Structures are given as structure tokens and as C-alpha cells.
Amino acid sequence: MARKRSPSALWLHSHPSVTRKMPVCHRIFLLLCLLQFSSVYSDITDGNAEHLKREHSLIKPYQGVGTSPSSQWDFWGSTLVTSQYVRLTPDERSKQGSIWNTVPCYLKDWEMHVQFKVHGSGKKNLHGDGFAIWYTKERLHSGSVFGSSAKFHGLAIFIDTYPNDEAPDRSFPYISAMVNNGSLPYDHGKDGRSSELGGCSAEVRNKDHDTYLAIRYSKGRLTIMVDVEDRNDWKECIDFGGVRLPIGYYFGASAATGDLSDNHDIISMKMYQLMVEHTAEEDNQDWTKIEPSVSLLKSPKDNVDDPTGNFRSTPLTGWKVFLLLLCALLGIVVCAVVGAVVFQKRQERNKRFY
Numbered sequence: 405m406a407r408k409r410s411p412s413a414l415w416l417h418s419h420p421s422v423t424r425k426m427p428v429c430h431r432i433f434l435l436l437c438l439l440q441f442s443s444v445y446s447d448i449t450d451g452n453a454e455h456l457k458r459e460h461s462l463i464k465p466y467q468g469v470g471t472s473p474s475s476q477w478d479f480w481g482s483t484l485v486t487s488q489y490v491r492l493t494p495d496e497r498s499k500q501g502s503i504w505n506t507v508p509c510y511l512k513d514w515e516m517h518v519q520f521k522v523h524g525s526g527k528k529n530l531h532g533d534g535f536a537i538w539y540t541k542e543r544l545h546s547g548s549v550f551g552s553s554a555k556f557h558g559l560a561i562f563i564d565t566y567p568n569d570e571a572p573d574r575s576f577p578y579i580s581a582m583v584n585n586g587s588l589p590y591d592h593g594k595d596g597r598s599s600e601l602g603g604c605s606a607e608v609r610n611k612d613h614d615t616y617l618a619i620r621y622s623k624g625r626l627t628i629m630v631d632v633e634d635r636n637d638w639k640e641c642i643d644f645g646g647v648r649l650p651i652g653y654y655f656g657a658s659a660a661t662g663d664l665s666d667n668h669d670i671i672s673m674k675m676y677q678l679m680v681e682h683t684a685e686e687d688n689q690d691w692t693k694i695e696p697s698v699s700l701l702k703s704p705k706d707n708v709d710d711p712t713g714n715f716r717s718t719p720l721t722g723w724k725v726f727l728l729l730l731c732a733l734l735g736i737v738v739c740a741v742v743g744a745v746v747f748q749k750r751q752e753r754n755k756r757f758y
């Protein structure tokens with residue numbers, strides 16, 4: 405029953421009601437089974453082990469949320485925090501709201517699981533606009549992109565429920581990702597199509613069951629998965645290599661309504677650290693100074709055999725320099741030998757003429 409591509413610990417965290425009802429011996433058995441699964445899972449994912457980071461997580465009953473200096477999350481605009489959900493916007497026109505982690509995230513490899521609920525009275529396409537999950541330099545900046553700032557630095561995941569651009573090849577709701585260094589505009593009229601990394605359609609509205617989104621960032625690879633069909637199964641939405649994001653940015657969520665509206669509720673945001681080994685070279689970089697960017701030289705599929713796509717442009721390592729020098733030296737030797745032979749033959753020819 406464990407969620408596909410989700411480790412055992414996460415599953416226990418996200419389904420506490422299941423374990424609560426079990427006798428102790430069954431719980432131990434389940435834990436052992438899941439630990440076994442976890443070790444298999446670890447093998448699949450290069451030894452990753454996940455840990456919940458509470459300082460970056462938003463969990464019921466949201467005790468760390470508020471305006472006090474010690475709070476780990478604060479909020480803005482129409483956001484309403486209850487004991488059961490964080491409502492970014494109500495099902496009313498022209499609302500904007502957001503919630504932001506006050507603690508900057510210094511994890512190099514992470515996975516964020518978001519449980520959300522988008523619901524409202526609007527039928528067919530008469531609802532909007534959607535919500536966004538952010539990992540950005542800026543926090544609590546109101547703006548025109550799903551209730552947050554348009555000129556952001558970092559990563560945005562948009563869960564866009566309203567098709568502004570009535571393109572026939574795309575069905576809504578549509579989930580997309582965008583990486584920005586503050587210079588790219590988000591084109592609402594085109595639903596951000598020109599600046600997106602990729603995306604997928606997902607039926608996320610008015611579901612009776614729980615709906616989830618997972619964002620994984622590890623070694624320059626951004627993967628977004630959705631679980632909205634009540635199958636306890638992650639479905640891949642976006643998988644993109646060559647994504648560079650710094651550490652020290654903030655997680656947040658925001659939503660907006662316009663002429664059309666919806667309730668945009670966040671039930672939880674759970675942040676897990678991924679235990680991934682980095683090379684000494686990667687570790688020696690100043691990760692706070694990385695500029696958010698995406699290498700578009702390779703398609704995501706090409707990056708499969710190169711998990712360190714993030715560091716493709718780093719300086720050459722020692723053995724690569726040695727190989728290059730060796731090649732250069734061999735080239736010089738070959739040229740010298742050929743030159744000598746040609747010179748000698750010419751000399752012989754000249755001697756014959758005299």
C-alpha cells in the first residue's frame with residue numbers, strides 16, 4: 405500500500421489514522437515491512453533516505469503559524485488559518501492570499517509533499533485562477549502571479565485551473581513549473597506557456613478524496629509528481645534535468661481569484677531532506693550564490709545517464725585536464741614525427757637533383 409516512489413516513513417506520516425487503528429504487533433509488522441520496502445527503495449534511488457524537516461513543514465493544527473517572532477510560517481491577504489486547513493482564498497471574487505515559511509531552506513536535496521484541496525461552486529470552466537507553490541528568494545511579496553510577485557527569483561509550480569488562452573491542445577487544470585532569475589515575465593494571457601519548463605493536465609478540483617503534489621529537487625533534477633486519483637500512487641508530471649537552484653530561499657504557497665473563484669486550501673506541506681552524496685567539488689561550491697537557471701542544451705531524457713547535470717558547466721577536474729594535456733602532447737609528437745619525415749624526404753630529393 406505504500407505510495408509508489410514514496411518512502412515508508414513518508415507514508416506513515418501522511419496516513420497516521422491507518423496506524424492508529426492497528427494493534428501494536430500489526431504496527432511493528434507493518435513497520436518492518438515498510439523498512440524492508442524502504443531499503444529496496446533506497447537501492448533504487450542511489451541510497452536516498454528521507455527525513456521530515458519540521459521547520460519547513462506546515463502540518464495540522466498549524467501551531468507554528470502566526471505573526472509572532474518565533475512563528476515558522478506567516479501569511480498575508482485573504483489567507484485564513486483554521487485547525488483543519490489553510491485557506492489561501494475563499495470562493496469569492498478578486499481575492500489574493502499567501503503563506504510563507506519564515507525559515508530559509510539550506511537543504512541541497514529535498515522533496516516537498518503538498519496536500520491541497522481546490523473546490524468551489526463554479527461549474528465547467530467557470531472557476532479560477534489556481535494556486536502556486538514557491539521556492540523563492542522573496543517572500544510575502546504580493547503580485548499578479550497567483551497572488552505573488554511576478555519578478556521572482558527561484559522556482560514556481562503553478563496549479564492553473566482556468567484556461568486564459570483557449571488553446572485546444574491543453575486541458576485544464578494544468579500544472580506547470582517555471583524557474584526565474586527575476587527577468588522572465590509570466591504571461592497570464594497565455595497561461596505562462598512561454599516560460600514553462602513543462603507540465604501536465606490533472607483533474608484536481610472538487611474531489612472527495614485527498615489530492616497531493618510532490619516536488620523533488622536533487623542534483624539539478626526537478627521532478628513533479630501528482631496523486632489526485634485516489635489510487636495512492638504518484639504519477640509523474642514533470643521531470644527536468646539541468647535545473648540550478650541556490651540554497652537559502654523560502655517555501656511558500658499563494659493563490660488568487662479574479663472574476664471567477666474557488667476555495668484554494670493547503671492541508672499540509674511536508675518537507676523531507678534527501679540524503680544524497682555530493683562530490684567534494686560540489687560541496688566546495690557556495691550554494692547560496694547559485695543563480696536560478698535551467699540548462700536547455702539537453703532534453704531531460706538525455707540527462708538520465710548524467711545525474712550531476714547541475715554541475716556540467718563546472719571547471720574541469722584533475723584527470724580531465726591530464727587527459728587533455730596527454731592528447732595535446734601526443735598531437736605535438738605526431739606532428740613533429742610527420743614533419744621530420746617530410747623534411748628528410750625533401751632533403752633526399754634535393755640531394756638527387758644536385
Ligand SMILES: [Ca+2]
Nearest residue numbers: 564566568595
Ligand atoms: Ca490561467
